[in-house]
Amino acid sequence: MLSNVKYSCLALALLSLSYTACNIPEAVKKKENRSVPASYNHSQDTTNSAKLKWNEFFTDPYLDALIDTALHNNQELNIVLQEIAISRNEIRVRKGEYLPFVGFKGAAGVEKTARYTSRGAMEANTEIKPGKEMPDPLPDYLGGLYASWEVDVWRKLRNAKKSAVNRYLASIDGKNFVVTSLIAEVANSYYELLALDNELKIVQQNIEIQSNALEIVRLQKSAARVTELAVRKFEAEVLKTKSMEFDIRQQITETENRINFLLGRFPQPIPRNSDNFNELVPQTIYAGIPSQLLQNRPDIRRAEMELAAAKLDVKVAKAEFYPSVRITGSLGYQAFNPAYLLTSPESILYSIAGDLVAPLVNRNAIKANYSSANARQVQAIYNYERSILNAYVEVVNQLAMINNLGKSYDLKAGQVQALTQSISISNDLFKSARADYMEVLLTQRDALESRFELVETKKRQLNAMVNIYQALGGGWK
Template identity: 65%
Template structure:
């Protein structure tokens, strides 16, 4: 009777709490938006996109493919990211569990001794449980029951929380894909840098041999009074400079090898590679497609999009905190002060059912502050999404321009190297016949060496630009 009256009181109380708490702040949105993606990178309307090519087909060098395979297995940063995925997957299970009722089983035993001269003790002492037998003193208590608690998800707070967890889980998967494409690009760029250093080392060694030959000629000319000691010392200095450069390149080779080994998650060892004919290698052809394809191909864009979706759900969750919540609890089981009475029905049966409606009154300012924070984080996520798209477009645009300009620069440098190679032969012949002095020979050899090193550097930049645009288009993770 009293319980029925209590629930009759809860109904109007719940209505009252709903009315006073339903006034929640509005969700603010941005007032300005950025322009949409351009339709094209240039005048090319071809939708063919290199990013759809698997990385094993994009890279033709078998040694490089083997290195990338090892990196994808052993790289520590990638393994850390994979554990982040497991963490967010477990978060989904946690949020899913909050939606369902919490059901448990409880078994317990206890003893209670109350004072005889208390209201409870006086009442128990006079109670006859069977004819001629009073209530036991002390009193035991045995319980075997099942219980359940359930928060009714009226305002979809718990369901939105689960959806947000799913979005963040998918976001971490895209984050893993972004780590993959960056890892592949970093290994490839370091590998091509290593090949370039090998080629530069060969050029320096060849130049040392040329300088040594010239030094021997100068020494002979000095003996015949056709050259001075100054010329001998100048050539000797050039030889020593080139030898010093050789050791500098050897150090760079060691550091680059170690960088690759670090990416591969292993201790230093030699990187297997073909050290010859670097200048004869050709970068892969690139099809850029159209900018809108970045939205589907770039993992960082999809990651930012999913983070934005999760942030929007967080705002809804925070807004639901202003509304009253309904919680239901229930229990059923057996309870008696003697084990033999536990199976005495219906006397030993216990059950309960209760509903609670709660709404925030005093702490609304704290809830409003959390709502405002969630709203601001949503706007941050929107700006981050737009910034990620803008950055992706600019990265591709820069790399496409770089590929075009490097191709033209490489052709000119190649012509420069050929001209300086011919000038070395001419200067040596003229020097032998005393028609030019040693200074011109030195300068010609120095210019030729610099131009060859620059040619190799340009070739390396061509490969790096190709790798980077493949990464920037969203290739490598598929």
């Protein structure tokens, strides 16, 4: 009889497997593209600036101190660190699911069975010992161990654990990406602050030049060599330049506070050295070869780990179509009187059972989960390919910007020199009545704008240096 039951269960399992195999939806077959161009500019030199640590790449001690503070105090980074802890705990959850569950159970109760029932009539005529009837009502005391274990035949639970491991690794690379972004944002804001300091100095110098020119115009007006219109024009120009000073001061305050926010602290002065800003030379950049991006860029590494997790999720979802095997058991003592609770073997109870469960009808939810897992896998493939393409484009753009800004800076420096000399020339010509006041005004205005543009170009050069370091994947190691 037992043999017939065993064969019946085996036949049912085989029937379930054959039915399942014929009804699993087809998986989406798409392979990710990992190929990248061989080089950026026909150079095969593998020297890569991304291998430098951030405190080796940035040599300004004030900037290094700011970055170090940001890496310890930035709230966004600390939030990401807690996400890593959550991902690590998810691994422990998944690992525990394919290990046996063992617990202790203790219970006490009382039961009164109706006398005029088959069970009540039977218990009324039952003697526990000669002359001792079954108690009524009947107490019940229980203590023992129970266990359950799902046999991971199809590696569903182990694949779920591996998926959690990959997502944990992805969260670490996500943290590394936040680190590179934070370093770049602090550095760019710092260089912007240095540029604003220099623009403030330029404006203050220009106010002095324009004020001197205004005094000359007033003297010329007293000598009836110019009209009141010239005086008003020069006064308006001085007032305009003075208003620019306060606009720049406001930008300095906002930039300092943005840096303080990144450092996780309340507003306070940012220590820095703004002297010789225009003489700062950007770090020499070695881009290496594009294939190094796959290892150096944290966002690409994160996308790769998420893709690996998505592939495992498809396997987990597919395993839901197959029968699951669970073994349960218990061992303990049970009696109606505490005095008999530890009496052996009369009070010992034990059980062991195996369950085989397989979905046969109405598997729409399982199919939907499997289709969703497939779709998420395809999403992860596209995200991985997009991350590689985006990284390559960013590097190429920044390399071109560094090259073009270097040439542009040299030209603008020549322009500033020429216009600075023209201020003195225009003033001399105006004094000798060989130039009108509008020429003087326009010359001063052009000189101011050219000096601003020179500072802006220098700032963009330094920002390009920071951005290419980030684009190559530097800063997190």
